[in-house]
Amino acid sequence: MGQTHWGWLVAIYLFLGGMGAGSLLTAAVVELTGERYKHAFCPTTLIGAGVSGPLVIIGSLLLIFDLGAGKMEPWRIIYMFTHFTSVMTWGIWLLTLFIPVSLLYGLMEIMDNYPGILAWLRRFLKFLPATLPYRSIRRVLAGVGAVLAVGVAIYTGILLSVVRAVPLWHTPLLPLLFLVSAGSTGMGLTIDLGATIAVPDVARRFHALPIIHIVLIGLEAVLIGLVLAVAWLQGGVAAESARLVLMGPNAVIFWAFVVFPGLFYPFVVHAYAIGARRHGFISGILSGAGIVIAGLFLRYLIVFSGIPVAL
Amino acid sequence: MTLDQALAEARGKYALIIDLNKCTGCRACELACHQRNELPGDMSYIRVYPKQKPDGSPYFLPVQCQHCVKAPCESVCPTGATYHHESGAVLVNDKTCVGCRYCMVACPYDARRYDEEKGIAEKCWLCLDWVLGGGVPACVQACAPGARIFGRLDDPDSEVSQLIASGRAKPLHPEFGTEPGILFYIFPGE
Ligand code: SF4
Ligand code: SF4
Secondary structure (H helix, E strand, O other), rough: OOOOOOOOHHHHHHHHHHHHHHHHHHHHHHOOOOOOHHHOOOHHHHHHHHHHHHHHHHHHHHHHHHOOOHHHHHHHHHHHHHHOHHHHHHHHHHHHHHHHHHHHHHHHHHHHHHHHHHHHHOOOOOOOOOOOHHHHHHHHHHHHHHHHHHHHHHHHHHHHHHHOOOOOOOOOOOHHHHHHHHHHHHHHHHHHHHHHOOOOOHHOOHHHHHHHHHHHHHHHHHHHHHHHHHHHHHOOHHHHHHHHHHHHHHHHHHHHHHHHHOOOOHHHHHHHHHHHOOOOOOHHHHHHHHHHHHHHHHHHHHHOOOOOOOO | OOOHHHHHHHHOOOOEEEEEEOOOOHHHHHHHHHHOOOOOOOOOOOOOEEOOOOOOOOEEEEOOOOEEEEHHHHHHHOOOOOEEEOOOOEEEOOOOOOHHHHHHHOOOOOEEEEEEEOOOOOOOOHHHHHHHHOOOHHHHHHHOOOOOEEEEEOOOOHHHHHHHHOOOOOOOOOHOOOOOOOOOOEEOOO
């Protein structure tokens, strides 16, 4: 049996935090490489920047909801900013910085696409100029947001990897895996799923995207394999954890909800997309949904399969 | 000396040594702790695990907070609610704990208990009010076979100091790397 102190809420939070960070990263790459400006309408940056803040906010609310005394007496949350030996304290700071930057970035994207919003805002905020230098503001927010996003994605892994008492987690591979999975779920949500629905030929626009994505998916598969192999070779409860995932009670989730929809299927679809220079509409949506679902169940598996050291 | 230089000149100011040769597994310590701390349900800061010696015969292993010198529960705590008292005991401030349970995940001795009602992760605090007043913890009082030996480590003549210096009393699972500071054990056959 895995550890029992943290459950679903933490797993969902780790997933949403990673996917929110990954969505912003996806948008920031398209923005900062200038790809965004090759088209009149760019769904990728709009969706990526737009959803990143809300996703991380929902995740953070789940975290607060998971607290005990901190939920009943919310002012106690202030103390969580104070103890810098704790990775959770780093995380609280990162979230606090990430959320406003990502919300602002998302707002800029939305306002750029729907100029009426600025006019409406100016009815209340009279100091706002009639036109905004969207492009420069956006690039600054994308840059700052991307740095914070990498921080958010990595810290969710470090949060677990510092725990020596759970050998499955106690590896520097875990923060790497979480970073790669954050990027992959972010791309899955904003491009495969979101942008494909908005502009079906999106992959034809950015030839590099399926290639980046297939590299991430491949890397993720390798990292998952390594985490499990390292645990297996360690013996003891670490090997038990690996067994739990690969062939024990959690194996169905691993193979049916992580490996197939999140690694195998999207790999095939993206390999095809590279050759055909386009995503099929249905296959794009299916691979996006699969990647997102797999991202959630990957966090679930890691949280729930972490068996503590034996006494 | 040695046994790691008598555990780096004995760690906390106090020691609680449990002689597993004398423990009968009666769980009086568990109950005394439950009553002393008015804990809900059948919760206790102590758990008594049934174990087997290599020859198959049974023995019992009572485990509570080991008051680690390098306490992972303290370093992972985001609020600083878990802290070291000058006595060497690891304590929890119930006014600042948010109940995130990171400490529970991080403690390799599974020594933390979550009080659902208060939303706080508590643990053995060595009955420090009694101890600082010259007394002993409730679990030590309650142990009829005398398996629990409590005393001062800053007095080299105390029974606990002697037991550690002789190498008979050792930390539980030193490989966890947390350096238990107050709890030590005399293992079966030693
Ligand atoms: S035994 Fe557990 S609760 Fe006690 S100090 Fe060590 S890590 Fe903290
Ligand atoms: S539950 Fe309380 S004592 Fe434990 S890590 Fe969280 S804030 Fe600290």
